[in-house]
Amino acid sequence: MALLEVRDLHVGIEDCEILRGLDLTVNAGEVHAIMGPNGSGKSTLSRVISGKPGYQVSAGQILFKDEDLLAMEADERAAKGVFLAFQYPVEIPGVTTMNFLRAALNAQRKARAQMEFSTPDFMKRVREVAKSLNIPQGMLKRGLNVGYSGGEKKRNEILQMALFEPSLCILDEIDSGLDIDALRIVAGGINALRSPERAMIVITHYRRLLDHIVPDVVHVMSKGQVRKSGGKELALELEARGYAQFEDAA
Amino acid sequence: MVAVPETVERVRRIDVDQYRYGFETLIESDKAPKGLSEDTVRFISAKKNEPAWMLEWRLEAYRRWLTMTEPTWARVNYPKIDYQDIYYYAAPKPKKTLSSIDEIDPEILKTYEKLGIPLREVAILEGVEPPPGGEPSANRKIAVDAVFDSVSVATTFQKELKAAGVIFMPISEAIREHPELVQKYLGTVVPTSDNYFATLNSAVFSDGSFVYVPPGVRCPMELSTYFRINERNTGQFERTLIIADKGSYVSYLEGCTAPQRDENQLHAAVVELVTLDDAEIKYSTVQNWYPGNSEGKGGIYNFVTKRGDCRGRNSKISWTQVETGSAITWKYPSCILRGDNSSGEFYSIAISNGFQQVDSGTKMIHLGKNTSSRIISKGIAAGKSQNTYRGLVSAHRKATGARNYTACDSLLIGDKCGAHTVPYVEAKNFSATFEHEATTSKISEDVLFYCIQRGLSQEEAVGLVVNGFAKDVLQKLPMEFAVEAQKLISISLEGSVG
Ligand SMILES: Nc1ncnc2c1ncn2[C@@H]1O[C@H](COP(=O)(O)OP(=O)(O)O)[C@@H](O)[C@H]1O
Ligand SMILES: [Mg+2]
Numbered sequence: 083m084a085l086l087e088v089r090d091l092h093v094g095i096e097d098c099e100i101l102r103g104l105d106l107t108v109n110a111g112e113v114h115a116i117m118g119p120n121g122s123g124k125s126t127l128s129r130v131i132s133g134k135p136g137y138q139v140s141a142g143q144i145l146f147k148d149e150d151l152l153a154m155e156a157d158e159r160a161a162k163g164v165f166l167a168f169q170y171p172v173e174i175p176g177v178t179t180m181n182f183l184r185a186a187l188n189a190q191r192k193a194r195a196q197m198e199f200s201t202p203d204f205m206k207r208v209r210e211v212a213k214s215l216n217i218p219q220g221m222l223k224r225g226l227n228v229g230y231s232g233g234e235k236k237r238n239e240i241l242q243m244a245l246f247e248p249s250l251c252i253l254d255e256i257d258s259g260l261d262i263d264a265l266r267i268v269a270g271g272i273n274a275l276r277s278p279e280r281a282m283i284v285i286t287h288y289r290r291l292l293d294h295i296v297p298d299v300v301h302v303m304s305k306g307q308v309r310k311s312g313g314k315e316l317a318l319e320l321e322a323r324g325y326a327q328f329e330d331a332a
Numbered sequence: 333m334v335a336v337p338e339t340v341e342r343v344r345r346i347d348v349d350q351y352r353y354g355f356e357t358l359i360e361s362d363k364a365p366k367g368l369s370e371d372t373v374r375f376i377s378a379k380k381n382e383p384a385w386m387l388e389w390r391l392e393a394y395r396r397w398l399t400m401t402e403p404t405w406a407r408v409n410y411p412k413i414d415y416q417d418i419y420y421y422a423a424p425k426p427k428k429t430l431s432s433i434d435e436i437d438p439e440i441l442k443t444y445e446k447l448g449i450p451l452r453e454v455a456i457l458e459g460v461e462p463p464p465g466g467e468p469s470a471n472r473k474i475a476v477d478a479v480f481d482s483v484s485v486a487t488t489f490q491k492e493l494k495a496a497g498v499i500f501m502p503i504s505e506a507i508r509e510h511p512e513l514v515q516k517y518l519g520t521v522v523p524t525s526d527n528y529f530a531t532l533n534s535a536v537f538s539d540g541s542f543v544y545v546p547p548g549v550r551c552p553m554e555l556s557t558y559f560r561i562n563e564r565n566t567g568q569f570e571r572t573l574i575i576a577d578k579g580s581y582v583s584y585l586e587g588c589t590a591p592q593r594d595e596n597q598l599h600a601a602v603v604e605l606v607t608l609d610d611a612e613i614k615y616s617t618v619q620n621w622y623p624g625n626s627e628g629k630g631g632i633y634n635f636v637t638k639r640g641d642c643r644g645r646n647s648k649i650s651w652t653q654v655e656t657g658s659a660i661t662w663k664y665p666s667c668i669l670r671g672d673n674s675s676g677e678f679y680s681i682a683i684s685n686g687f688q689q690v691d692s693g694t695k696m697i698h699l700g701k702n703t704s705s706r707i708i709s710k711g712i713a714a715g716k717s718q719n720t721y722r723g724l725v726s727a728h729r730k731a732t733g734a735r736n737y738t739a740c741d742s743l744l745i746g747d748k749c750g751a752h753t754v755p756y757v758e759a760k761n762f763s764a765t766f767e768h769e770a771t772t773s774k775i776s777e778d779v780l781f782y783c784i785q786r787g788l789s790q791e792e793a794v795g796l797v798v799n800g801f802a803k804d805v806l807q808k809l810p811m812e813f814a815v816e817a818q819k820l821i822s823i824s825l826e827g828s829v830g
Contacts (some may be wrong), residue, residue, distance in 0.1 A: 111781025134781050160787040172782045182786075185796055190787035225800065242786065 083148055085110045086131070086250055091142035092128050093306075094121075097281045100126045102306035110249070111278040115292055115317065118303035119325045122253070124285045125169065127303075128252045132166040133159045146250065146326045161193035165248035167239040169255045174226040179238065182226045183208060187245060211244045215271050233264035240271040251275070251282045257291040269294030289317045304328045364421035370394060373535050376421045380504045380539075393524035393534030400528045406691040407720045407752060408660050410633060413598060420536045420569075483593035495579030496689060497550050499544040503571050506542035513544055517575050521641045521668070529600040529662075530637040537571035537602070545580040545611075554810055556585040570601040576611035578644060585813060587618040599658075600635045609644030609671065614652070616809055617665075618817055621657035630685030631659025638665035639695075642674035642703075649695065650677040652808045654817045656824040659688060664722065666695035669703035669731075676705040679805040681817075683798075683824050684717030684749070692779070693723035693754075698734035707738040710802045711753075712821075714745035714828035719752070725766055726758035728731075734764040742772040743801050744826045745794065780829070788798075790829055 086108040088301050091100040108114050116124055130137050131144060133156030144151040174182065188198045191230045199207070204248060212222060215237050238258055243251055253272065257265055272295055276282070284295055292300070292314065300316040301308045302325065309328040311318065366376045373394045377387040402413070493500055499510060507514050524534040546552050576582055586603075599621070605613050615638075624631025634657075640649035651665040667676025678694035696705035705725065713719035719742065727734035742751035753770050775797050783793035799806065799818050806814050 127783075134785075136777070144561060156781065156784040157787050157789050160785055166785050169787075172776075172779045174779060174783075174797055174800055176803035177796055182796070186783070186786035186788055186794065189789065189792060193787065207586050246787070300775075 084108060084145075085147060086283075087143070087145040088127075088131070089143045089145075091127075091130070091144065093126060093142075094138050094140060095126075095136065099140075100306055101130070104303075104307055106301065106308060108124065108250070108281045108283060110281055112298045113276065113284060114299045114301060114312075115294065115295075115297035116283060116301045116308075117304055117317065117320055117325075120287075122303045123170045123306040124303055125254055128166055128254045128283070128285060131250075131252060132156060132164055157189070158193065160246075160248075161190045163247075163249035165243055165251045167236075167243060167251065167253040168257050169258060171227050171235045171239055173228045173230075175228050177226050178223050179226045180205075180208065180222045183222075183242065183245060185331060186242070190246060208241075208245065211241055214274070215241055215244070216267055217241060227251045232259035233261065233268075236260060236264070236268050237271070240268055240275075244271065244275055249280050251280065252285070253282065254285045255287065256284070257286055257288060265291070267293065289321045292317045302328050356370060363419065366419055367416040368394075368418070368420055368536065372420050376536055376538070379421060380507070382504075382507055384818040385511075385515065386507050389519070389524065390535050393531050394536075396525050397528070397531040397535055400531060402528050406662050406722070407718060407754075408662060408691050408709070409691040410689075411662055413633070415532075418598060421538065436755075468560045478703065492552055494548050497546040498549060498551050499542065500555055500762055501542055503537075504539045506573075506692040510542070510544070513575065514542065514573065517604070517606055518573055519604075521606060521639050522602050522637050529635040530602050533569050533571060533602045533637070534598045537569045540571035540601070540603075541574070541584075542572070543574040543582060544585065545576045545582045547578040547580060547608075549577075549580045551580070551582040551816045554583045554585055572601070572603040574603075574605045574613055574615070576605075576607045576613045576647075577626040578608045578781070580608075581612045581614075583614040583616070583810065585616050585618075585810060587620065592701045597630070598633050598635070601637070603636070603638040603665075605638075605640035605641050605649055607640070607644060607647035607649055607671075607674075609649060610646045611644060612648040612650070613640065614650045615640070615665075616813060617651075617653040617655075618813060618820065619653065619655045619657050619661070620820060622659075623657050623686060623688050624659040626686060628659070631688070633655065633660045634658040634663065635660075636663040637825075638663065639668065640666065640676065641668045642671050642676060642700075645671040645700075646673045646730055647671050648675045648677075650679070650808075652677075652679040652805065653681070653692075654809070654820065655680070655682040655690065655692060656820055661688075661690045661692055663692045664694055666697065667705060668697045668699065668733075669705060670699045671703075673702050674700055675703065677808075678705075678707045678709070678809040680709045681712070681802045681821070682710070682719060682721075683712045683714075683821060683822055684719045685715040685828050687715070688717040688719060690718070691720045691722055694697040695724040696726070696736055698725075698727040698731040700731060702733040703731060704735040705737075707736070707740070708804055709738075709740045710805055710827070711740070711742040711749045711751050712745070712798055712801065713749035714825055716748045716751045719753070720754060722754045722756075724758070725768075726756075727764035727766075729760045732761055734759075734761070734766075736764075738764045738766075738768045740768075740770040741801065742770075743798065744772065744774045745798075745825065775829075791822065791826055794825050794829055798822070798825060 084107045088104060088106040091101050091104040092099065118124055139152060159287065184204055191198055217237055227238060230238065256268060260268060284297060297314050300312055300314060302310045302320060304325060335510050362619040370391060373390050377390055380819050426457060426813055503538060521783055522530050524531055541557060574584060588618050605615060607613055621634060642649055649667050653660055653665065669676050676696050682690045682692050685689045694707055707723060711719045711721050725736045725738065740753050749770055755768055757766055759766060779797060780793050783796060806817060809817055
């Protein structure tokens with residue numbers, strides 16, 4: 083059984099079709115990279131999988147652990163183990179990162195009928211993870227993402243990913259706005275979370291990220307469809323020849 | 333609230349004979365006829381066994397009220413009130429006793445649950461009688477009274493307060509026992525002629541709290557009207573007077589997060605605070621009166637006049653309020669900064685949902701030299717509500733070096749509500765420094781989706797964001813109030829997002 087199975091997915095917004103029959107199968111333990119030109123629908127796919135309202139699914143299916151993901155609210159999907167690292171994480175003034183993490187983690191645990199973490203256990207866990215990602219304690223006491231640099235915001239996304247232990251991680255352009263050192267830290271954090279039970283979908287424009295996070299499968303997306311899939315060498319080919327060759331492949 | 337089990341225990345130890353405040357039974361009939369006239373005023377005064385000067389004071393207010401007209405400048409709409417169709421006095425009725433917790437309105441039970449108030453306490457709060465063979469009913473009665481009746485609880489704490497020299501009692505009692513203090517201060521901050529609703533209150537007020545803190549005393553506990561939430565009939569025309577004498581300090585909590593209903597739709601309270609040299613009063617309110625149903629029917633009209641007079645040098649008055657209830661809120665807790673170097677603060681969270689209308693804010697009147705004031709207002713509008721901040725900051729000619737900082741932030745949830753900011757500024761001298769900042773924002777879909785993607789429900793997400801928005805003010809509340817206020821904020825906004 084695949085962890086995630088997207089079949090013939092058609093999605094539109096305001097009468098404009100964005101995903102036009104997309105297929106994607108991701109097994110537990112695999113890392114998939116999705117590459118493709120701007121506007122090809124990569125972010126849309128990530129949002130539809132994670133349950134952002136406002137999109138019309140006119141056809142197709144998304145199965146996650148054999149369950150119909152499209153029938154669930156976004157918070158249910160999160161509790162089931164779907165995590166989306168946002169390209170542009172939002173700022174929430176007045177809500178400290180620490181508080182946000184605890185509220186979110188406990189909400190997920192509650193939905194799964196698990197015990198809530200005690201405060202000391204929770205703090206200990208957060209500190210460990212934060213340390214591994216070079217996140218200073220002081221940052222956790224500030225408003226969520228408020229005044230964080232681009233790199234800090236992205237690290238904060240990985241911190242949450244590590245804390246929530248999702249089974250499917252979707253990372254939308256996690257490399258955008260990162261300098262080479264920040265990229266190394268973020269990629270290191272992501273690699274540390276690779277495991278046989280977990281799958282990742284890494285959305286990126288640049289092969290550079292894939293030097294750090296080596297994918298098992300690379301997909302090329304264009305105009306709302308996956309046009310080609312292959313091994314990690316496909317990323318190199320793309321870099322050499324550009325996306326143009328895939329535009330009219332279908 | 334948190335104090336309940338302890339309070340119950342303390343009150344159990346009181347001798348029943350100490351329950352000596354039976355003045356309500358002095359007069360046979362227990363209800364004034366409907367409507368307002370000099371006779372109504374005389375009736376109330378007689379019921380309260382008041383001295384002649386108090387009656388005169390009320391009558392003067394009543395006569396003044398007849399010459400006044402209801403204000404219309406606030407951004408609120410309501411059908412015309414027929415003042416002759418209201419009962420102005422009804423004798424205390426024992427709370428309707430329920431035989432089991434199942435008889436409590438399930439909506440109210442749900443709210444208690446969300447506020448985290450244990451069922452045992454709910455039973456006490458809602459006046460459920462224990463089953464036969466349950467707890468000894470005499471003890472139980474006292475305990476129930478203890479929660480609801482300031483008189484007996486005041487007794488409980490009286491010893492400790494007495495040792496400190498603090499007077500804390502119903503104002504009706506203070507009028508009889510401390511007439512010199514009441515006469516000296518009553519109506520000196522909010523004169524009987526102040527405004528339509530305050531004048532009405534002066535004529536017909538039923539009861540309220542009186543506090544006097546003697547010179548140099550730091551009140552040993554936070555004084556809470558929580559114990560009086562259901563004190564009968566004081567909700568409607570409540571009158572409170574707090575005096576902090578030289579160098580003293582007191583913190584006073586009014587209201588309760590638990591939902592409060594009242595059959596009387598019109599509420600017109602007056603609160604007067606006086607601080608003498610180097611004294612400080614911190615006054616915190618949580619207002620959660622019934623806001624009306626989902627169609628906007630019913631709900632309390634809350635027309636309140638609250639004012640503090642920093643009469644002495646270096647004195648300080650601080651208002652903190654969390655307003656979530658009432659169909660209409662008309663309320664401007666203010667500070668008169670009379671003493672040199674005195675300071676005033678106003679921290680407010682005003683939430684409106686459904687069809688609620690809030691017109692609230694403050695007035696900071698700088699009269700003394702080097703006076704300072706600070707206003708932090710957080711307005712949150714959801715549903716089809718209207719939420720207005722109305723504030724005045726003024727510096728008189730002699731108020732050299734007056735300083736004010738105002739920050740007014742509004743948060744909109746959905747697109748059928750409105751938030752409005754109406755600041756008035758009058759600086760009559762050049763050395764005044766007034767700063768004003770205002771923002772209006774919306775909870776964006778992106779913020780909501782981010783939170784929900786991390787596992788929070790829509791309602792939890794809204795609650796979290798709003799609590800973050802209101803944090804600066806929440807931090808000003810006493811600890812035990814703050815925690816409940818946070819939950820209350822989330823509850824008040826339920827169903828506010830599509
Ligand atoms: N809210 C929206 N309303 C209308 N069109 C949208 C909206 N969001 C995305 N699109 C369109 O959908 C297409 C795919 O966008 P997106 O998924 O962001 O692509 P990518 O992430 O691959 O750059 C683009 O043409 C974009 O303009
Ligand atoms: Mg994108």
